[in-house]
Amino acid sequence: MRAVYAARQDPGSPLTGLETGDLSDLPDVPADWVPVQVRAAALNHHDLWSLRGVGLRSEQLPMILGTDAVGLDPDGRTVLVHAVISSPDWVGDETLDPRRSLLSEKFPGTLAERVWVPARNLVPAPASLTLAEAACLPTAYLTAYRMLTTAAGVRPGQRVLIQGAGGGVATAALLLARAAGAHVVVTSRSEAKLEQARAFGAQETVHTSTRVAPVDVVIETVGQATWEHSLRSLRPGGVVVVAGATSGAAPSAELNRVFFRSLRVIGSTMGTAAELAQLVAMIDTCGIRPVIDSQYGFDDDAEIHRAFRRLDSGEAFGKVVLVR
Incomplete structure (x- = not known):
């Protein structure tokens, strides 16, 4: 599967560990998780921290990056991917689970052709937004x-x-x-x-x-x-x-x-799937359009590296997004 991943980590030069290409040796995910065909994904500083070695152990490499995505579920519905992964038996606010993680920390992230998540982590995408705009919401x-x-x-x-x-x-x-x-x-x-x-x-x-x-x-x-x-x-x-x-x-x-x-x-850290659904309702009701700094091609290696350089520059205003 083609993906964007952390192959190495360098606290001073994080982008030197960024690679793109086919990645088949992936961590196992639970059999009941749902695949999503990723159509667009926004970059976050969490991706840069992972490349620096913060929150991601070197023995977990290579790790697919990304916590934001919008795509198609197995029924063809356009959905947002909620990146907070709680324990299977956890009830209540996912962010309070001491064993929680984010996609790209323990399980593969969203910067790939597909991402697998629990069904409860899928939220219908707002009809009022483009795919690129919707991809900005989950983080x-x-x-x-x-x-x-x-x-x-x-x-x-x-x-x-x-x-x-x-x-x-x-x-x-x-x-x-x-x-x-x-x-x-x-x-x-x-x-x-x-x-x-x-x-x-x-x-x-x-x-x-x-x-x-x-x-x-x-x-x-x-x-x-x-x-x-x-x-x-x-x-x-x-x-x-x-x-x-x-x-x-x-x-x-x-x-x-x-x-x-x-x-x-x-x-405060991230939010729950229920809050993501509330955010979607607010977006649709109030006519809010997320601010996109720049868009890059998801299937072009040079474009992906340009996107990460833009994020790392600190000059972006709004989100940097990869779109198919």
């Missing part, structure tokens, strides 16, 4: 949806600060927060990305670490570079939701500020 948009709704409980009129314009989760949070009626403030070091954020509906855009009027909610995926700014931007009783730390762990928790101002710090 970045689901993560942002859970952060805003389940974790923060964002309400219309609240002020929401989103750190790091242009990232997949940050861009998704911008669109979803605006659709939920929030007043959105976005930060970036790049003036070009701030301009793009304004074009997609941000009411305020500021350079990273610039003081802003107090906000109710902070969407934090950057970590060390923005953590102090996130806490100091919150009104008393506000909440910061953390789903990543791409710039490194925060140097100080600033606990004095946290307890004195009654701040809440909530960790």
Whole structure:
């Protein structure tokens, strides 16, 4: 089966371990899992972390990469693939299962001709989106949806600060927060990305670490570079939701500020299949169109490597997508 996979790992030069081609020696998957013919898949920084050796052991190589996909199930229905794999006997929120994993961590990922998942991990794709747009939903948009709704409980009129314009989760949070009626403030070091954020509906855009009027909610995926700014931007009783730390762990928790101002710090990771279905309903109802930075051919090796270089550059605004 033709696939995009991690053949080697290098913390400093992750793309040197990226390979494409036929891969037949795959880890076994349970016999009752369902195959999906992949039509489009979005790339994520999780793929780069795997190539760096984070969250994926070297003895598991080669491993097919990818956590996002839209494709056809055995009945010909267009479905989204939910990448959180819980234990067979787990009941409830999949993200709370201590034995959970993501596709491409224990089982082969989505960057292939086919991917196998439990039937419960398939969600009907939104009819309002193209295949490329739909492929953006299962990781970045689901993560942002859970952060805003389940974790923060964002309400219309609240002020929401989103750190790091242009990232997949940050861009998704911008669109979803605006659709939920929030007043959105976005930060970036790049003036070009701030301009793009304004074009997609941000009411305020500021350079990273610039003081802003107090906000109710902070969407934090950057970590060390923005953590102090996130806490100091919150009104008393506000909440910061953390789903990543791409710039490194925060140097100080600033606990004095946290307890004195009654701040809440909530960790959030991915989301459930039920939340993915809720996200689809919101997408269809509100007319949200995921932001695609660039599209590349899924069946062209040179195109695939170009797509990964674009992701690794840090210059993308929105999602990088492979399409058949």
